[in-house]
Amino acid sequence: MKFLIFLGSARDSTPPRPARLGLRVSRACEYFFNLDHEEHSVEIIDPLDYELGPAFKPHFSYAKSRVPKDLQALSEKIQAAHGYVMVSPEYNHSMSPALSHLLNHFGSSLFSYKPSTIVTYSAGQWGGTRAAMGMRSFLSELGCLPVSAMIHIPHAQQVFNEEGRVPEGVDEAQWQGYFSRALNQMLWWALAAKKQSEGVNPNELSKVFTKNPSQRNAP
Ligand SMILES: Cc1cc2nc3c(=O)[nH]c(=O)nc-3n(C[C@H](O)[C@H](O)[C@H](O)COP(=O)(O)O)c2cc1C
Secondary structure: OEEEEEEOOOOOOOOOOOOOHHHHHHHHHHHHHHHHOOOOEEEEEOHHHOOOOOOOOOHHHOOHHHOOHHHHHHHHHHHHOOEEEEEEEOEOOEOOHHHHHHHOOOOHHHOOOOOEEEEEEOOOOOOOHHHHHHHHHHHHHHOOOEOOOOEEEOOHHHHOOOOOOOOOOOOHHHHHHHHHHHHHHHHHHHHHHHHHHHHOOHHHHOOOOOOOHHHHOOO
């Protein structure tokens, strides 16, 4: 199965130092997931690799033949994936704007009926826990329900080096255990969702709106 790790920082300047802790944390997610699960694939989605255009225009607002190639490529990756690891720093006690902006470009139908894992971090002591609270409702609305276990990393610059590995003096096994708990919850739900979707088409059972979101309204 395929999993995407969304790197929730597009910050390529300093201060604050160090720059883009999110890259280390995303690489750590990739490393720990691969340690346990060679049979599945993971890919880091870096917002700096995608040209989103100056004005906000989501994937679903383009005529099919005119979707910019970056947006189309990412939409196909999202659709093909079986689960998502959402990595976010805490900016002013909230989820990263780079992550919400990137995700807002795609409709929930691409993410729906697949699980996600919330991963937050900070340079300080709280590990992004306050950002994580808002992510629960955001990801639920997107349809990729977050599993109950979350990963929070305080002082991420001391826990992971630029390659996403723990430096000397940090207990890798403890961090592996911590990551595994949340990532394996996601994997369990992804396996279950895949099996169930093969038997029952979720969009047949719970009809999607065809013309207007108001079709979902209470009578
Ligand atoms: C605009 C901004 C707001 C921030 N707000 C918080 C915050 O509310 N809580 C926190 O623990 N750290 C906060 N920080 C510090 C970040 O934890 C730290 O800069 C981290 O490296 C950001 O992740 P990034 O390097 O991947 O962008 C903030 C940083 C920035 C740039």
